[in-house]
Amino acid sequence: MPRLLVIIMKVLFLTSNKNKVIEANQTLSKLGYEVEQFLIEGVAPKIVEPQSSKIEIVSEYKIQQALELISGTDFESHALLVEDSGLFIKSLNDFPGVYSSYFSETIGNQGILKLLLNEESRDAEYRAFSIMYSDGKYFHALGKCLGRISNEIKGSNGFGYDPIFIPNSGDGRTFGEMEDYEKESKSHRGESLRILYDKLSLPSK
Ligand code: IMP
Numbered sequence: 300m301p302r303l304l305v306i307i308m309k310v311l312f313l314t315s316n317k318n319k320v321i322e323a324n325q326t327l328s329k330l331g332y333e334v335e336q337f338l339i340e341g342v343a344p345k346i347v348e349p350q351s352s353k354i355e356i357v358s359e360y361k362i363q364q365a366l367e368l369i370s371g372t373d374f375e376s377h378a379l380l381v382e383d384s385g386l387f388i389k390s391l392n393d394f395p396g397v398y399s400s401y402f403s404e405t406i407g408n409q410g411i412l413k414l415l416l417n418e419e420s421r422d423a424e425y426r427a428f429s430i431m432y433s434d435g436k437y438f439h440a441l442g443k444c445l446g447r448i449s450n451e452i453k454g455s456n457g458f459g460y461d462p463i464f465i466p467n468s469g470d471g472r473t474f475g476e477m478e479d480y481e482k483e484s485k486s487h488r489g490e491s492l493r494i495l496y497d498k499l500s501l502p503s504k
Pocket of ligand 1: 316382383384385386399400401403425457458459460461486488
């Protein structure tokens with residue numbers, strides 16, 4: 300009986316957010332990739348983020364830093380992944396956007412609900428811009444997830460703004476109330492990684 304040789308390709312994800320690594324693995328592992336957090340001596344290297352209001356520009360900086368970090372190391376042949384993402388709330392002029400991480404850690408989900416108390420529109424979207432570097436080539440992908448901000452915090456799955464974000468493609472539950480696989484099938488990150496994968500050729504078998 301002929302044996303099928305499946306080649307698993309390792310991808311190093313430069314991020315300090317372990318949840319992103321888990322989510323990237325959910326999408327890319329089905330496609331023959333094994334995503335690992337990029338660590339140096341067990342620690343995620345610090346990424347310097349530029350002053351920019353665009354996730355695309357922040358991601359470009361991240362991939363350049365990742366390339367500098369692996370240059371001359373044993374990991375030079377590995378594929379690299381970076382991503383910048385955020386929550387963009389319409390009635391707040393796209394706040395917190397690229398500053399999502401900072402505001403999630405400071406004012407948190409309660410703070411966002413407070414800011415929206417007198418706003419009619421609760422429309423929002425998550426965006427993720429991923430860049431993969433593989434075999435000397437760059438692959439870019441923007442994923443979006445349209446939705447709205449809930450009236451209260453619901454659920455404890457996911458991370459960050461998930462307990463207050465209700466995707467339009469769902470059944471009214473927040474991402475915080477969904478199983479990982481449900482979020483992955485609807486999320487901005489899932490979409491951007493699927494687009495990335497479509498741009499990459501299938502790994503040889
Ligand atoms: P980054 O690491 O600079 O890209 O920060 C992204 C921030 O946006 C995160 O720290 C979260 O606050 C928020 N964010 C992005 N994607 C998600 C998500 O899938 N769920 C919840 N919060 C998210």
